[in-house]
Amino acid sequence: MNIPEKLRYTDDHEWISIEGDIVIVGITDFAQSELGDIVYVEIETEGEKISKGDVFGIVEAVKTVSDLFMPLTGTVEEVNSDLEDNPESVNEDCYEKGWLIKIKLTGSPDELDELLTAEQYKAVIGD
Amino acid sequence: MDTKKLVLNDIHVSLGAKMMPFAGYSMPVRYSSDIKEHMAVRNDVGVFDVSHMGEFFLKGKNVLVLIQKVTSNDASILADGQAQYSCLPNDHGGIVDDLIVYKFSNEEYMLVVNASNIEKDWNWISGQNDLGVMMENVSDNYCLFAVQGPKATGVLQKLTDMDLSEIKFYHFAVGSFAGHEGVIMSNTGYTGSGGFEIYVKNEIARDVWNKIFKAGEEVNIQPVGLGARDTLRLEKGYCLYGNDIDDETSPLEAGLGWITKFNKTFVNSSSLLLQKEAGVTKKLIGFKMEEKGIPRHGYELKNENEELIGNVTSGTISPILQKGIGLGYVKKEYTAPGSEIWVAIRKKVLKANVVKLPFV
Numbered sequence: 001m002n003i004p005e006k007l008r009y010t011d012d013h014e015w016i017s018i019e020g021d022i023v024i025v026g027i028t029d030f031a032q033s034e035l036g037d038i039v040y041v042e043i044e045t046e047g048e049k050i051s052k053g054d055v056f057g058i059v060e061a062v063k064t065v066s067d068l069f070m071p072l073t074g075t076v077e078e079v080n081s082d083l084e085d086n087p088e089s090v091n092e093d094c095y096e097k098g099w100l101i102k103i104k105l106t107g108s109p110d111e112l113d114e115l116l117t118a119e120q121y122k123a124v125i126g127d
Numbered sequence: 128m129d130t131k132k133l134v135l136n137d138i139h140v141s142l143g144a145k146m147m148p149f150a151g152y153s154m155p156v157r158y159s160s161d162i163k164e165h166m167a168v169r170n171d172v173g174v175f176d177v178s179h180m181g182e183f184f185l186k187g188k189n190v191l192v193l194i195q196k197v198t199s200n201d202a203s204i205l206a207d208g209q210a211q212y213s214c215l216p217n218d219h220g221g222i223v224d225d226l227i228v229y230k231f232s233n234e235e236y237m238l239v240v241n242a243s244n245i246e247k248d249w250n251w252i253s254g255q256n257d258l259g260v261m262m263e264n265v266s267d268n269y270c271l272f273a274v275q276g277p278k279a280t281g282v283l284q285k286l287t288d289m290d291l292s293e294i295k296f297y298h299f300a301v302g303s304f305a306g307h308e309g310v311i312m313s314n315t316g317y318t319g320s321g322g323f324e325i326y327v328k329n330e331i332a333r334d335v336w337n338k339i340f341k342a343g344e345e346v347n348i349q350p351v352g353l354g355a356r357d358t359l360r361l362e363k364g365y366c367l368y369g370n371d372i373d374d375e376t377s378p379l380e381a382g383l384g385w386i387t388k389f390n391k392t393f394v395n396s397s398s399l400l401l402q403k404e405a406g407v408t409k410k411l412i413g414f415k416m417e418e419k420g421i422p423r424h425g426y427e428l429k430n431e432n433e434e435l436i437g438n439v440t441s442g443t444i445s446p447i448l449q450k451g452i453g454l455g456y457v458k459k460e461y462t463a464p465g466s467e468i469w470v471a472i473r474k475k476v477l478k479a480n481v482v483k484l485p486f487v
Contacts, residue, residue: 034145036145036157036160036161036354037160037161037162039162039421039444040419040420040421040444042473058473060421060444061161062161062162062354062358062443062444062446063156063161063354063357063443065421065423091160
């Protein structure tokens, strides 16, 4: 299972990349492998301010629909529009081409401390 | 209830299967990718371990009388070595289960039922058996491998002297296969891509499975899980018990009139005949999404005025059509192919067209 050290994670199997002001969110290798073929990504919350833990979109695999949860409070600044035609990028390259949203943080900095390290996330998935 | 393990559980795990509980069994849902497994069956050959299915042997002088009483199709037309899709109507208009009836001889039949209904069916049929028919539930003694796809017969032919091309659709033969006697080779399946369903005793299951994969090596034979099994059957418009048919749906509403024969009497046949004469008020239809969206079990179906007209019973994206497809019950006036209906998907109402089954 590919769980990059430099990223942060949530119990909902999302990864968060934090570089300066830019925060990028996607689903983990574990999540994409559990879901199977991703066939549809629906994120219609661009520009909306969403609280940590609330739903910002859904991913559909062949057999399942799953909610996507905001890992940190913020505004959805950008949605990966390539996924509309190529949802399989989430399976093939979940940490690069398969990213989901970029957010601008508006919540408490304490939220960052609640994110999991790669080590902690590996324990969550029993890897 | 404890989750039972398949006899070949360790093989599935070592092949990388994601295992999930289904109908009381830990079942392989996916080995690589639902879509790849789906396409393997449509284009080449794939193997399903569907040993969770139930098998009952029925024997005795009155066996046909009992089968005619509990099933809706006319089993009297079966020849030895012939199989028939049928259902067990209940006494209040619904369906206990759907099943396949196999005729071995005048006094010996096999019923193959859904795993989730083994106990329910056994109790139901036993309750109707005032005819002294001997019943044996051999579900735990047999494994079932469905080898499906256009290349299936070619692969299997390497393992037997029986001429498989002589076993026609919905026929079967019992013979020597992969070095073992008494193997039931049935030209049936739940994929619409051709092939055989192979019933073997547990003791030889591992050897038979391994030999099938060895024989299929050169055509890249693949193990296939329940995920693809569902998309394959749905593209062909086959009903799934518990989704599209259940204790409350009538076989006539479900489009199973072709297996409901009124030239004989059976459980609840008189009220089903009345329903047939009066006409059903709702019917199971297939629909294809015109807009981007995937229908799922339980979603609401609406008319152009956004009034509720029914519900989705099965839905998926079709790997062949690359579109959402589904089955659902709608009021009679919306059942004609070409009718426009709408599917409520989350906050949207997306357009779909009623189509004739199968989808592909």
